[in-house]
Amino acid sequence: MFISVLDLFKIGIGPSSSHTMGPMVAAKDFRDRIQIYVSDHKIPSFLQVRCTLRGSLAFTGKGHATDRAVTLGMHEYTPQGLAKLNVNELFEQLWQQTTIQIQESITIHFNPAEDIIFDRGEPLPEHPNGMIFQLLDETGKTLLTETYFSIGGGFITTLPEIGKLVAPIKIEATSSCGFPFDSANLMMKMSADSNLSISAMKRSNEVERINEKELNAGLDAIWNAMQTCLENGLIAEGRLPGGLNIKRRAHALFEQLKSNPQKANLNDWLCAYAMAVNEENAAGHMVVTAPTNGAAGVIPAVIYYAVKHEGATLEQVRDFLLVAGAIGGLIKHNSSISGAEVGCQGEVGSASAMAAAGLCAIKGGTTQQIENAAEIALEHHLGMTCDPVGSLVQVPCIERNGFGAIKAYTAASLAIRGDGQHFMSLDNCITAMKQTGLEMSVKYKETSLGGLAVSITEC
Secondary structure, eight states, rough: OOOHHHSEEEEEESSSSIIIHHHHHHHHHHHHHHHHHHHSSSSOSSSEEEEEEEEEHHHHTTTTTHHHHHHHHHHOOHHHHHTTSSHHHHHHHHTTOOOEEEEEEEEEEHHHHHHEEEEEOOOOTTTTTTEEEEEEOTTEEEEEEEEEEEOOOOOEEEEHHHTEEETTOOOOGGGGSSSOOOOOOHHHHHHHHHHOHHHHHHHHHHHTTOOHHHHHHHHHHHHHHHHHHHHHHHOOOOOOSSSSOOOOOEEEHHHHHHHGGGGOOHHHHHHHHHHHHHHHHHTOEEEEEEOSSSSHHHHHHHHHHHHHHOOHHHHHHHHHHHHHHHHHHHHHHOOOOHHHHHGGGGGGHHHHHHHHHHHHTTTOOOHHHHHHHHHHHHHTTTTTOOOGGOOOOOOEEEEHHHHHHHHHHHHHHHHHTTOOOOOOHHHHHHHHHHHHHHHOHHHHGSSSSSSSGGOOOOO
């Protein structure tokens, strides 16, 4: 099993990897398919695009900016391309347009307010995050259609492809890389047999596809984007968009800590750093999926603390990301990182496990201690629901990232003081998370139909 660290960590925009970045990629892909279709077929005088959102995308898509994402994608924008643009200003311009241009001579009708449909009926059976795109003629006849699924972390797949995925990674032959571990136990065995660390094995797998210079440049770009996002969040003030009138708190907390560092503790700093990232995410600004947008603050907060307070080097940051990527790949392969599939245990829980493993690694932990750190962090997120208030990635998501970072640091510290021997394996914990997610009510899986999302008394 192989998934690149450069794919797992994606630079894009908030507020959601599955509800914003994934749908944007899908819309752009469908537009590209239209481009091919009109080149090969006789085209009627009237063409229209329609997008129908199903499942979790329909229930929380408004708060997660899914309609904005589809609009941007239909106008050829990508999450990476928007990272440094004023997305709000751009979107306001595009929302007023009622057509898109395919080639110079072909105009297609697309009115986002009417042609993006939030269908709150039964979700598609294959996955809770479904989208059906259609190209229609003047009679309503479908000329071209594609069904997409946003499967977490900004990844998408189509209806023909989803049956070939394993939660949700395309199956590759075991010869696809030198260390094709698809479980934590196999990862530890390969580490022992080769006498290589997890980061060294992961790096070896990566450089079979790209050279070392490109890999390091990619890792550095991820860290630079994380750091920029975090530091932007530390200076930003005001209230977050969406209607809940939530005040940004990271800046004020950070200023308190700087003014009286003697009374600041580890937990204070981690919360300030993690909340800064997720406030930026909630504002729709640049963020790195780590492994999702809703959990984007955990890993940057832990790395930033290690760099600023403990003197971690750039090489250690690279190793941290490689180890975190290895653990994230195992979770994605054997369970899910999608809140719509398994609840927030798959988002913040996965991020916390990845951060714990990365931190343990750069503190000199053995392979067994690193696996133990990831297991401890994930174990103590099992059963966590995804129940965002107002369908927004704000309450409880922003604070939750701070707690995920704290749990990651605690897990790494606990593991590194042990000998790596422990009762519950990471593999078993990942299996438990998947089963818990399957048995969890749909009300608690990013639909805002239960839990905190319906526990607000309107005045």
